[in-house]
Amino acid sequence: MVSLRHEFMFLGNIVMHQQSPSYAITVRLRYHDSPGLLGKITTAIGSAHGFIGAVDIVGVTEGQITRDITVNCSTVDHGQQIVTEIAKIDGITIMHVSDRVFLMHLGGKIEVNSKTPLKTRDDLSMAYTPGVARVCQSIHQDPDSSFALTIRKNMVAVVSDGSAVLGLGNIGPEAAMPVMEGKAMLFKEFAGVDAFPIVLATQDTEEIIQTVKRIAPTFGGINLEDISAPRCIEIEERLEQELEIPVFHDDQHGTAIVVLAALKNALHCVKKSIEDVKILINGPGAAGTAITRLLLDAGAKKIVVCDRDGALGHHCTDLSGEPAKQWIVANTNQGNEAGELSQVIQDKDVFIGVSAADVLKAEDVASMAADPIVFALANPNPEINPAIAAPHVRIIGTGRSDYPNQINNVLCFPGLFRGVLDVRAREINGAMKLAAADAIASVIEPENLTDDYVVPSVFDRRVAPEVARAVAQTAIETGVARKKSTTQYQVV
Secondary structure, three states: OOOOHHHHHHHHHHHHOOEEEEEEEEEEEEEEEOOHHHHHHHHHHHHHHOEEEEEEEEEEOOEEEEEEEEEEEOHHHHHHHHHHHOOOOOOOEEEEEHHHHHHOOOOOOOOOOOOOOOOHHHHHHEEEEEEEEHHHHHHHHHHHOOOOOOHHHHEEEEEEEOOEEEEOOOOOOHHHHHHHHHHHHHHHHHOOOEEEEOOOOOHHHHHHHHHHHHHHOOOOOEEEEEOOHHHHHHHHHHHHHHHOOOOEEEEHHHHHHHHHHHHHHHHHHHOOOOOOOEEEOOOOOOOOHHHHHHHHOOOOOOEEEEOEEEEOOOOOOOOOOOOOHHHHHHOOOOOOOOOOOHHHHHOOOOEOOOOOOOOHHHHHOOOOOOOEEEEEEEOOOOOOHHHHHHOOOEEEEEOOOOOEOOOOOOOOOOHHHHHHHHOOOOOHHHHHHHHHHHHHHHHOOHHHOOOOOOOOOOOOOHHHHHHHHHHHHHHHOOOOOOOHHHHHOOOO
8 A cells, every 4th residue: 555655745835735624615606507517617616726525406496506516725815716717607606605614613613501401390499599509508518529519520621811822823812712612622522521611811920820720610620722832831830739620731731642652653663762762852832841851751861952043952051031941951962962953853763843834854854864753743834844754754743634643632632631530630740641642552553553654543532531541540540539430431
């Protein structure tokens, strides 16, 4: 079977702009049902490099047919070009064009539903007054019972200030809300965890910490999301110290866990050990620092981290006010390598990028050690186009769904919080993170590993139960669980 990564070689730079459901449009057309006219429409779409996903008849009236044609495009401008080409066909009326992504988001993507119907006076008297008063008194006497008698048992807050949303940057809390809603959907879909988005109209570190502390009695866990570095590190550390429920910044640790899982399997494919390989991490921000910490915990010994100026090491003397970089200098690059990225990458076994698009060239990856592993995770466009890297790289992974080896946090956080909630863990410690990475990696049996399959699909329903089981058991073993889990984790 031909490897998908070799197919990239024939696509060149075009692969970075391939059609995607993320840019899907539905065009509603009306025209006389004449022979050959539908063929002209589909030909026009194909000539404009659109990918037709569906053709549906809406209705037929007085010899005129109305159709919805769904087309995957590569960009917003590409969709407009396709509509322009269709409009050139004689006899066609374009009634309207819908952006399918915006349609999905109309009115938000989540809602609140009651678990118990209210159909009688008895129902009302038990769910609300007067019966609810007895439950309130019980919780007052034993606050821990709120985990059994309220939504806390299965509820996570997804908290953001909108300062580092996807690759969009500081776009504010309102604009961050669609991402937080999406995160809540993923929690529910993959692990049955209820989650609620909370966006904050402040980017002040202390205000965020105090706000989360004040809302904490509602939740069983806190998932921090899309908060810019270095504030996100301090916010998480403070909340971990000051709250009795687990706090997890997914952009840091979720990324690190999935990277470690993918790396374990990739190293198995190339027959190298994590203790021996030379690893280069580009990007010393929150994610890069978390990846570095977790790889060191997993046994890696030869790590160099680069920022935009090159390798971080003891030769760097101007890092005052940058504690993350100071920690990196103290714990990595034992040989004090210096130089720009293109120099430091030479002879490295592994490249992990959490930085910016197109910072690597073909000659850079060609200079790596034999059978190199490249995880180019910049979002939305990676540090190097896989089509350019393919001739020189043994294994490549990105954060995108349109390439093999998608390193996606959804493989981690739903199952991790499922396990954490089930044992009422006080925190998420290093051992639990390592266990989560091992669980993700173990979903693919060793005999089924290939260069294009070192990390499970985000839709592999085995992942979340395996992660939940491993995290819950490790929480119990490390003494941070407040109850033993009796949950039987099943693939859903």
